[in-house]
Amino acid sequence: MRIRKLLIIIVALLAAYGILVAVAELPPYGMADNPVHNHVSERYINKALDETGVTNMVTAIVLDYRAYDTMFETIVLFTAALAVVITLKVSKRKEKG
Amino acid sequence: MRDFILKRVAVIILPLMSIYGFYVILHGHVSPGGSFAGGIIVGLSFITYSTVYGLERGKVKLPERILTLVESYGTLWYGIMGIVGILKGAPFLSNKLAGFNLGEPGSLTSGGLISLLGIGVGIRVASTIITLFYAMGEEES
Amino acid sequence: MHFTSADYWIMVLLLTLVIASLSMLFIKDLLHAVIVFGVYSLIMALIWLLMNTPDLAITEAAAGICTTVLMMAVIFRTSRKEE
Amino acid sequence: MKTLLGKLVINYPYLFAVVLFIIGTIIVLTRxxxxKKLIGINIMESAIFIVFIAAGNIRGGAVPILDxxxxxxxxxxxxxxxxMLTGIVVSVSVTAFALALIIRLYKSYGTTSARRIAEMRNEVLKHDSSHQS
Structure with missing residues (x-):
């Protein structure tokens, strides 16, 4: 068991080195001309007020531009609550009967 | 839990927590925050009530039957608000194309569909959190 | 490349996160581990406030407390010791 | 500053996120x-969140609320x-369902240790197979 834990830690550290070498080649953090800030975010920043009428852009994206996403996200939460209630209530009924 | 100080403090704090949660839900489109955070805060206020006063009194105050109804119709509310767009001849879940009044930016009534959807999502997140706590907090089944 | 003061604060908070998650490896009492996890999500909310996303900060603070409360409720139903 | 360490100091949020991810992996695999496994999964998720949010941040930029x-x-x-707002809600749902499964396993086996649960299952399976033959 001890050898297994040691092996896991060694493999994890090797993986960490690999990921760090990859991460170091990302564009520098916090610069305004990174490739992340492309035309998509420019459109959201410039047009959000005209097209949705709200000042908070994150809410505009979550509830207007990507409203389908939020709809299925609420369904995910609903399914989680359903699964929890089913998992716990079925066992109770079995113990009673 | 039968502590005197906890009960008195809870009486003072609980209404403020609920009001703050509804404030975060209603102001989600003009300030930081949003329906998810507000819904979780409203749910946590009821969780505090049923932690301090016992789960039985919490269930008397907010029965599981009402929670189930709110949860189901909160999910349905989202779909109904989307179908309004189809009835007006626009795509599903469309806001400006469906003719909602966008209002003056920065005011509480701005955003049209967005604030309506936010209220629905917030209330159903709150009921989901309370349902999860009721299901997990039961002492002995 | 020059760092502002917000950068140094983010570094300190991220270092605290690493220490908290390392302590998760060695704590034997599960209740203490869950309390450390609550502190972890609170520090994470502070980091997101410093990274200019206050929406995410409020949501993370609320969701972290919610997760902590649920975990505590389950720990009181099951065993507290890590075997 | 073209060495690996110099680049990592410039990209410090990614560095800490990778460290957090590896610590979460070690917690999941060795405890x-x-x-503890659930807490490790939560730590890994938050490391992913840090990477995404740091990628979208601008040093000295403004909060995305029009002024x-x-x-x-x-x-x-x-x-x-x-x-990531979506991601947080999904992480809460995953945690809640995992907690329900933990309660269920504790009711059946009387322990929350994965190794002992696996041992008990092996015994039951061995007993069943010998009984059938």
Whole structure:
């Protein structure tokens, strides 16, 4: 068991080195001309007020531009609550009967 | 839990927590925050009530039957608000194309569909959190 | 490349996160581990406030407390010791 | 500053996120207790969140809430924070369902240690197979 834990830690550290070498080649953090800030975010920043009428852009994206996403996200939460209630209530009924 | 100080403090704090949660839900489109955070805060206020006063009194105050109804119709509310767009001849879940009044930016009534959807999502997140706590907090089944 | 003061604060908070998650490896009492996890999500909310996303900060603070409360409720139903 | 360490100091949020991810992986893989595994999964998720939010941040930028007339404001990218808002809610759902499964396993086996649960299952399976033959 001890050898297994040691092996896991060694493999994890090797993986960490690999990921760090990859991460170091990302564009520098916090610069305004990174490739992340492309035309998509420019459109959201410039047009959000005209097209949705709200000042908070994150809410505009979550509830207007990507409203389908939020709809299925609420369904995910609903399914989680359903699964929890089913998992716990079925066992109770079995113990009673 | 039968502590005197906890009960008195809870009486003072609980209404403020609920009001703050509804404030975060209603102001989600003009300030930081949003329906998810507000819904979780409203749910946590009821969780505090049923932690301090016992789960039985919490269930008397907010029965599981009402929670189930709110949860189901909160999910349905989202779909109904989307179908309004189809009835007006626009795509599903469309806001400006469906003719909602966008209002003056920065005011509480701005955003049209967005604030309506936010209220629905917030209330159903709150009921989901309370349902999860009721299901997990039961002492002995 | 020059760092502002917000950068140094983010570094300190991220270092605290690493220490908290390392302590998760060695704590034997599960209740203490869950309390450390609550502190972890609170520090994470502070980091997101410093990274200019206050929406995410409020949501993370609320969701972290919610997760902590649920975990505590389950720990009181099951065993507290890590075997 | 072209060495690996120099580049990592410039990209310090990614560095800490990788460290957190690896620590979460080690917790998940080496601890027997199911609660510890759940906490490790949560740590890994938060490391992913840090990577996304740091990618969308601009040093000295403004919060993505419009403030009226000023035209020269540099807003940060609002898209990663909207995506991670979804991620947080999914992580809460996953945690809740995992907790329900932990309660169920504790009722059946009387322990929250993954290794002992596996041992008990092996015994039961061995007993069943010998009984059938």
């Amino acid at each position: 027997d207790n199911l609660f 009226g007339g000023r035209a020269d404001t540099v807003y940060i990218n609002p898209l990663p924070s909207a995506l």
